[in-house]
Amino acid sequence: MLAAAAVSLRQESAVLAALGSRFAERGHELYLVGGSVRDAVLGRLGADLDFATDARPEQVQEILRGWVDHQWDTGLAFGTISAAKGAHQIEITTYRSDAYDRTSRNPVVAYGNTLAEDLVRRDFTVNAMAVRVAGTGAADFVDPLGGLDALLAGVLDTPATPEQSFGDDPLRMLRAARFVSQLGFEPAPRVRAAMRAMAGEIDRITAERVRAELDKLLLGDYPVEGIDLLVETGLADRVLPEVPAMRLEIDEHHQHKDVYRHSLTVLTQAIDLEDGDPDLVLRWAALLHDIGKPATRRHEPGGGVSFHHHEVVGAKQVRTRMRALKYPKQLTEDVSRLVFLHLRFHGYGKGRWTDSAVRRYVADAGDLLPRLHKLVRADCTTRNKRRAAALQATYSELEARIARLAEQEDLARVRPDLDGNAIMELLDIPAGPQVGRAWRYLKELRLDRGPLSRDDAEAALLAWWRAQ
Incomplete structure (x- = not known):
């Protein structure tokens, strides 16, 4: 060496x-x-x-x-x-x-x-x-x-005793998990024991410094091992409590020991789908996509378990946690939106979506669509090879439909067929809330029916206006 x-x-x-x-x-x-x-x-x-x-x-x-x-x-x-x-x-x-x-x-x-x-x-x-x-x-x-x-030896140990080192600077405990992720090393037993005993000391560290270490950990080559160390030592309970909370929740398909392990598998599979450099937004979304499950867990008659609307609850939890960690607004919103949308595809069935539903899927994802594609594919963790292949094929069919529609119309920028000035002129109204309502009606119409000619858009707007 x-x-x-x-x-x-x-x-x-x-x-x-x-x-x-x-x-x-x-x-x-x-x-x-x-x-x-x-x-x-x-x-x-x-x-x-x-x-x-x-x-x-x-x-x-x-x-x-x-x-x-x-x-x-x-x-x-x-x-x-x-x-x-x-x-x-x-x-x-x-x-x-x-x-x-x-x-x-x-x-x-x-x-x-x-x-x-x-x-x-x-x-x-x-x-x-x-x-x-x-x-x-x-x-x-x-x-x-x-x-x-x-x-x-691939071992992380401290020059002084771990208790002295971590007592001086508790951030070093997060750095240990980060180096596990970046280097693939194993903490010495005494380091692991000190992290477990002193986890509460991390509360002395500012949110900004915690956030920086978590990002470096998540962007490492072995993030699953780093996250496991945080969870095992109790540090995650202090800095990212929604993640260890998933350990107790069995997913509805009974494919994994718990939702926590399922989420780590999704993270691993999302990383495999990355193009080039590590994608921080995708990795956060993969790790956190199911954090809403503990709060929505319901035991159903017959022994089943459901997690209805866990994507809605999870998206809110993402915003709460990432704001507490002082993440930039855009990154917080991007991760939250991916978590909110990650289940939408399961309503697609065997291609039963209308073109309107496809447009809405694309419009709601916006610039995040390529990441949403990766997240949805990574979220397929069934061990049933036939079912896994069917899910991937169905999603490929959805992507093909999106591509076909994109050839016919600008799916990346779905806007009403009339702008604000045209709306005010046609309805003879001044600028104000009524223009906004008319604009939103036309956008919904555009999503439902695709591009309209100007005559058709004006006729539809006038009919809507009269009904108001």
């Missing part, structure tokens, strides 16, 4: 050598640290480079001046200077030996004098390795805490 690191670092030798020379000329140490070293060892070093140095922030600013393209001091209070050099994003932090107030997650920043005391304060041993950066490039691998062995 060190050979992979050497190759990765050699590819960045121009930047590393130039930066190392500037610090060495001024008598300062510079080390590549944290995730950058971990990723280099894994052979996946990117353009974001993290460094640690004995130079104070003001000295770092002076060293970088004239060499980087831009630099920022937004992290100055925590000893961090950020800069851009070509395609590289660089962060350089003065050695730290922070203390924490154990009330918030904010450290009382104290600068350290050695690399060793800086490394021991880091979250996990796999992020506590360093490589000395000199004017000739990169050399001297430093691993005082066994990070390389942990990396080889």
Whole structure:
């Protein structure tokens, strides 16, 4: 693995050598640290480079001046200077030996004098390795805490005791789940035990920081394992309680142990349908599509179970949870709408929808239609191969109908055949609520009957107006 690191670092030798020379000329140490070293060892070093140095922030600013393209001091209070050099994003932090107030997650920043005391304060041993950066490039691998062995074993452990580490910064518990998702690692038993015992400490963390970690977890290569860790340790009960609540609910087809497992299967299948980059909206919708089931569960005569209108309840729960986590309005609405629409297809039967129903399906989904296609397909988790094939074939037939209608009319922008000005002129009314009502009537007519000629649209509007 060190050979992979050497190759990765050699590819960045121009930047590393130039930066190392500037610090060495001024008598300062510079080390590549944290995730950058971990990723280099894994052979996946990117353009974001993290460094640690004995130079104070003001000295770092002076060293970088004239060499980087831009630099920022937004992290100055925590000893961090950020800069851009070509395609590289660089962060350089003065050695730290922070203390924490154990009330918030904010450290009382104290600068350290050695690399060793800086490394021991880091979250996990796999992020506590360093490589000395000199004017000739990169050399001297430093691993005082066994990070390389942990990396080889695929184990997440803390430099200090987990209780001390998580007590200092409870966000590290979410970071553990995130690294499980991103790297496929397994938490050490003592880390898992501490997460379980200290889950309540996560309440000290702001919603924005929790949200950022959840997104990184969900976008990882192994999100199911990360979510499982959150649920098993009780962290999900604090930050995403609707997900563990699904463990007790058996789905109506009795195909899975519980709705929770079904939802993780849907998430996995949705990921398999992604085109290119991970899709955060689709992944959130897949995970949360059935969160309305616990609140709508009903035991029916004969031993059956129903979840009527769980998509409606679930969409409301999505909005509530995502607002609490301070998600942007658009992302919240997109996920909520997908959850609301994910069952609509099951009314299609064997193609019994009218063209009007197809238009409404497309219009209600809007820009989310490609994601809705993926979500509906991913939600087919039956183990009955014949039934699964029939469902997929039926949905393919619906997509084909949508395509045929789209060739005949603009399904992406279903609008009334008359605009507001034409409505006011035809009905001889001023701008106001009546125009809006007339506009909505024409839109419903357009959805029902498809495009109308101007004469037909005017005749229909006049007939409706007289009836009012």
